[in-house]
């Protein structure tokens with residue numbers, strides 16, 4: 159075979175692998191229909207990928223009398239990833255297989271814990287060794303470490319810059335340290351970007367090349383996938399959705415501007431508004447604690463249909479809807495995924511967000527492309543693994559093919 163033929167063969171192999179990744183399971187007929195390859199060509203590629211142990215038989219799908227078809231899947235046991243997802247509240251460490259299943263995990267609460275960088279690295283490494291031990295997988299099966307941290311970060315150096323509320327991460331050369339300790343390739347991305355990639359690959363066949371993930375949590379952030387790749391921006395600062403101006407005269411944001419979406423609709427913003435509104439109601443059961451409120455107080459008040467909490471949440475959801483419409487009008491993505499504690503806990507807010515977004519977006523846009531996160535609480539851990547899995551299937555797999 160000449161170089162050109164080998165290249166073509168590898169492109170076809172990758173097409174088949176990516177289809178299986180997106181759909182979780184695939185039949186020969188499904189692959190032939192979606193790739194345009196002949197049935198014989200699909201069979202040949204699958205046989206090769208099966209021989210390399212990248213793909214395996216999953217199960218028989220029954221399609222009525224005498225019409226059964228074989229389902230294939232990515233061999234989850236081919237490789238393993240160490241996932242490290244960090245936020246203000248906790249560090250999540252996990253071993254995830256190539257089929258994106260979590261094999262072992264640790265959650266280390268970090269809220270109100272002051273640790274030095276040295277201690278932080280020790281805590282992380284200790285947990286990494288624990289999850290590796292628990293997973294019981296041979297060392298040579300690990301293919302990399304995926305890390306998701308709050309931005310901003312220096313992508314090129316794998317360096318965390320100055321995430322607010324997490325001083326222990328400031329200017330921490332995470333990639334360099336973890337790479338030298340674990341002797342594996344390490345990929346560092348902004349937290350919301352890894353979730354966006356995780357959501358992108360969990361689409362299960364509803365293929366969309368462009369996806370925006372909006373995280374409405376205590377802060378508001380976003381991640382962007384363009385043509386199947388993370389769009390981090392030149393300096394890793396792309397997707398500062400939370401700092402779009404909603405009200406030029408609005409409250410001051412932590413970034414210094416006024417009326418950013420984050421200052422109007424984040425968890426911190428609704429807590430601030432709730433506390434200030436409580437000032438007017440000395441008989442309210444939460445009045446005495448108005449200066450020490452936690453987000454869980456507001457969540458409970460909202461669930462109890464509290465007359466102060468509900469309008470505050472509804473108004474914030476309205477602002478998020480306007481933000482979503484702005485994103486759709488600006489980016490025209492195929493899909494907008496909404497995640498974070500806000501939409502998870504304030505149940506009625508999702509409908510408000512989608513209704514407002516559909517009213518405000520330009521005509522002919524399709525509101526169906528706004529949906530809730532499919533990965534939920536595991537989005538960060540799965541997303542970190544997906545960064546490594548994506549690298550494996552786009553690049554590292556070439557080395558395997560070069561030998562075969």
Ligand SMILES: [Zn+2]
Nearest residue numbers: 401411413418
């Ligand atoms: Zn701002």
